């Protein structure tokens with residue numbers, strides 16, 4: 001049993017779909033406190049901030065703690081979760097027909113070990129269909145997701161090429177997590 005230190009329904013689904021038993025306790029780390037705009041540094045600092053908050057609160061005596069953060073970078077820009085639907089549209093238009101990378105950092109700590117990983121999955125998308133994109137935006141599914149994208153959902157038909165794990169792009173590199181849980 002592990003503690004998923006996250007509010008993310010996607011991360012919970014990834015663990016559940018992979019048969020990893022967990023309880024979920026999200027934190028309140030303020031990512032706006034992070035100064036850097038370098039995507040990889042931002043992602044690491046966000047993960048570290050989330051970890052420190054939840055490690056102080058729960059420790060790892062009763063079970064290991066897992067936290068993660070994901071950001072998207074496209075044309076060198078750091079894309080976090082969209083602030084509103086207009087912001088989501090801007091992010092999607094930027095990534096349509098473009099190359100985009102999802103960076104996910106993960107910190108896992110048990111009584112025996114601490115593991116930190118930063119993984120990247122890079123996509124090349126063909127242009128998004130405008131009507132489909134409008135429907136996706138008005139559905140609100142684009143909210144609460146780094147870069148407003150859903151690689152297993154809206155983006156799937158537009159993937160021209162991919163390098164890296166889909167789980168990394170969804171918010172938790174479960175292939176690596178399973179290796180350390182063995």
Ligand SMILES: Nc1nc2c(ncn2[C@H]2C[C@H](O)[C@@H](COP(=O)(O)OP(=O)(O)OP(=O)(O)O)O2)c(=O)[nH]1
Pocket residue numbers: 005006007008009010011026027050068069070071081102144145146149150151152169170171
């Ligand atoms: N379903 C889906 N979710 C995605 C995808 N890419 C990113 N996400 C989600 C995973 C995370 O919930 C969210 C990224 O935001 P954060 O890393 O800040 O996590 P969040 O604030 O949701 O929860 P947490 O900080 O862990 O409490 O976006 C995707 O392609 N599909």
